[in-house]
Amino acid sequence: MTNNEWKYRVAYLGPEASFSYLATRELFPNEWNIAYRTIPECIDAVTNEVVDFAVVPLENAIEGSVPLTIDYLFHEADLYIVGEIKLKIQQHLMVNKAQKDNWEKIEGIYSHPHALAQCHKYLFYRFSHVPLHQTSSTAQAAKMVAENPDKCIAAIGNATSAEKYGLVIVEKNIHDFHFNHTRFVVLSKYNTRLPIENSDGQPKTMLMLTLPHDDAGALHRVLSVFAWRRLNLSKIESRPLKTGLGNYFFIIDVLADENEPMMKWAFEELNALGCTVKSLGTYYTYNASE
Numbered sequence: 128m129t130n131n132e133w134k135y136r137v138a139y140l141g142p143e144a145s146f147s148y149l150a151t152r153e154l155f156p157n158e159w160n161i162a163y164r165t166i167p168e169c170i171d172a173v174t175n176e177v178v179d180f181a182v183v184p185l186e187n188a189i190e191g192s193v194p195l196t197i198d199y200l201f202h203e204a205d206l207y208i209v210g211e212i213k214l215k216i217q218q219h220l221m222v223n224k225a226q227k228d229n230w231e232k233i234e235g236i237y238s239h240p241h242a243l244a245q246c247h248k249y250l251f252y253r254f255s256h257v258p259l260h261q262t263s264s265t266a267q268a269a270k271m272v273a274e275n276p277d278k279c280i281a282a283i284g285n286a287t288s289a290e291k292y293g294l295v296i297v298e299k300n301i302h303d304f305h306f307n308h309t310r311f312v313v314l315s316k317y318n319t320r321l322p323i324e325n326s327d328g329q330p331k332t333m334l335m336l337t338l339p340h341d342d343a344g345a346l347h348r349v350l351s352v353f354a355w356r357r358l359n360l361s362k363i364e365s366r367p368l369k370t371g372l373g374n375y376f377f378i379i380d381v382l383a384d385e386n387e388p389m390m391k392w393a394f395e396e397l398n399a400l401g402c403t404v405k406s407l408g409t410y411y412t413y414n415a416s417e
């Protein structure tokens with residue numbers, strides 16, 4: 128991505144060695160990557176043009192969508208997805224070197240809520256009596272454990288964070304399901320596309336859609352717009368509109384380019400049906416998983 132005069136500034140959920148950092152480094156190895164404390168701060172940095180891109184987690188294979196990312200994109204931002212990366216996620220239990228012989232007596236386990244949830248069974252069967260504490264990221268948990276050598280506590284995160292913050296991994300691969308991948312998306316203020324090498328060449332378009340109010344069969348009609356045009360959907364999900372119980376918006380991923388004629392006509396028909404549709408743009412996926 129580097130050209131000679133300009134280094135892109137890329138926001139990620141820090142600190143260094145988080146999974147978001149690993150995803151960012153895969154896609155932007157030579158750029159100027161900047162750590163932020165929360166996902167909304169990463170998104171705001173793009174909106175306010177403090178950075179050129181943000182890399183944020185969107186969906187995990189075990190835990191499902193990252194609601195904070197999806198809701199913030201719908202309610203608070205007006206950005207495009209310009210690329211995607213799929214990263215294999217391996218969660219390990221790690222402690223401070225000073226506590227390495229006491230690790231079975233840990234008094235607290237710290238991590239990002241998604242990481243804690245990905246290890247739910249392990250934690251339930253192995254450490255059911257130990258309080259779990261949420262941190263802003265897995266790397267933040269590792270950093271905190273490193274800064275508190277006197278406390279008998281553990282973090283859950285990746286091997287890079289153990290190395291970076293000088294922790295000892297005491298149990299490897301504690302996530303409950305072997306297939307554990309996360310989709311991270313690259314956000315931009317502009318509807319461009321990252322030139323992703325080694326993508327599978329399959330364009331994908333993410334739509335955010337609201338149905339006309341109280342209209343029986345509305346979702347069926349929306350799906351038929353895609354179905355008879357043979358536009359393949361890879362995801363559909365509803366999220367609360369936050370205007371009252373029972374009010375939702377839909378996130379729909381279509382395996383097609385938004386500029387294809389079939390897609391243009393689909394947008395027209397959706398509008399004619401009374402839907403509000405917003406395309407977050409077409410992008411390609413980089414597969415960093417093994």
Ligand SMILES: O=C(O)C(=O)Cc1ccccc1
Pocket residue numbers: 140144145146147148184187216239241242263264265266309
């Ligand atoms: O906490 C991190 O390291 C993140 O980047 C967020 C996250 C957490 C768990 C799985 C994937 C991403």
